[in-house]
Amino acid sequence: MASSPPRPIVSIKGLEKTYASGHRALKGVDLEVHAGEIFALLGPNGAGKTTLIGIVCGLVRATAGTVIADGHDIAQDYRAARAKIGLVPQELATDMFETVWHAVNFSRGLFGKPRDHAKVEEVLRALSLWDKRNAKIGALSGGMKRRVLIAKALSHEPSILFLDEPTAGVDVELRRDMWDMVRRLREQGVTIILTTHYIEEAEEMADRIGVIDQGEIILIEEKHALMEKLGRTRITIGLKEPLAAIPPMLADERLALAGDGRTLVLTLMGEGEGAQGAADLIKRLGAEGIDFTTIDTVKSSLEDIFVDLVGKRP
Amino acid sequence: MNLHAVRAIYAFELGRTLRTLFQSIASPVISTSLYFIVFGSAIGSRMQTIDGVSYGAFIVPGLIMLALLTESISNASFGIYLPRFTGTIYELLSAPVSAIEALMGYVGAAATKSVILGLIILGTARLFVPFEIVHPVWAAAFLVLISVSFSLFGFILGLWADGFEKLQVVPIMIITPLTFLGGTFYSVSMLPPAWRTVTLFNPIVYLVNGFRWSFYGQSDIAVGFSLSMIGVFMAVCLGIVVWIFRTGWRLRS
Ligand SMILES: Nc1ncnc2c1ncn2[C@@H]1O[C@H](COP(=O)(O)OP(=O)(O)OP(=O)(O)O)[C@@H](O)[C@H]1O
């Protein structure tokens, strides 16, 4: 798919943030987001995700470092940079007494775009908000309010969209809708950077994944490469008769005996070789005349990878 | 210049006023009417004229000023404090909007509202007492300048405040007393000399007198001086706002 080399659309170099409280929220972050991708930023609470997004979007001042968004330095050339960026913040902050229609048109104007009712209508329809256009935002449900925030962020047709935990507190159905919407946006060429606590979300959607912990990026990887590299498949085979030791014919460093010799556990690295590895083992067990009663295959999820990565750090 | 943004903010803020039209207009009109009934008609009928102007007419500029100052400050401060309080300020901060553009939108809307209110109170006053405006163009200029400078001041207040009490304290605890002591209901020349000197440190004296001069052609203080005081005040406020946006004080962490 990626035939031409990826074009960086957001380049972050040496980004530092120390809050007035003295807390060092970002410790020299370097990050490149590629044009047209969905980039998921994963990290535990307080890792610095919102701070990072805040700096790129102009809400937080960096202590040091540079950010280039779509070719424009966010400090020197803030107008051009910000005009390209849309932000859906983590906190639901809305004008309760405004109608959806007014609020979204206001956002478009604020970002320097001329009035265009057709465009705003298109955005509202895409988010299933058209029927609610004359409703006061305060009267909408939480999920609907979040859609309004997304509509506001999209009203000026940004090329980069930041979604800070877009599906926090959103029910399953709405979350699916949100994912669909994000994919549609990507098809239209919008680059999407999202943060999330739901690893299944990153697994489901992201092209690349960055993991941030205690203000440092500890990993940036293409999702499939990440799963390949760090994913594990564990095949557990329940034996009919206990074994004292692994027979020499089966000797394999990936194979272990557990449960009083009644269980064989094969741990395979990477995503691809799982099924093949299981089939091989079964064949060899048959050849050895070892009977078994159960076979269980468990693939580690991104969640396990993530817990592994962050958990190992001090 | 992001004129779309200026227009969006201006329209949004005026829209907020329109939603609360009744409170916005009714309460200042009612309180001003009460002043006219009490001071203008009831007490004023027993008062002698001041420099040839009937007492009722004499207090008109001061009363308009009182409403202008408190309304400009509270509208502008509320306009910017509310998004800070609710968190919707994130949108302004992430938008390609400069300090000057944000000011034009927020302060422009607050000042517009004050000017309209000033005109309504002027009309209301005319129902109670007859008067003529000697220098209408100057009166209009004072009206606009004062609305703008105190809306600017209110904007700063709205950025500085970290609670609703502070928003209310400044107009009530500072502006209202200064206006009352600033020659709204009397001529500074009526005071004993010592107090007259003290009064000259009250900046509102200059506003009230300048405005009154535009109505009746006479003033305790030279008009040029009044105008330059307003100019200085406006320049200081502007400087503070530009500094706030440049440093991100109270806006960006
Ligand atoms: N305005 C602030 N002043 C002082 N410290 C702050 C401020 N904002 C955030 N922090 C601190 O900086 C760190 C990073 O916060 P940040 O909000 O970026 O984390 P996060 O990764 O978004 O977390 P979450 O997943 O909970 O949203 C935290 O320790 C937080 O307490």
Ligand SMILES: [Mg+2]
């Ligand atoms: Mg966060």
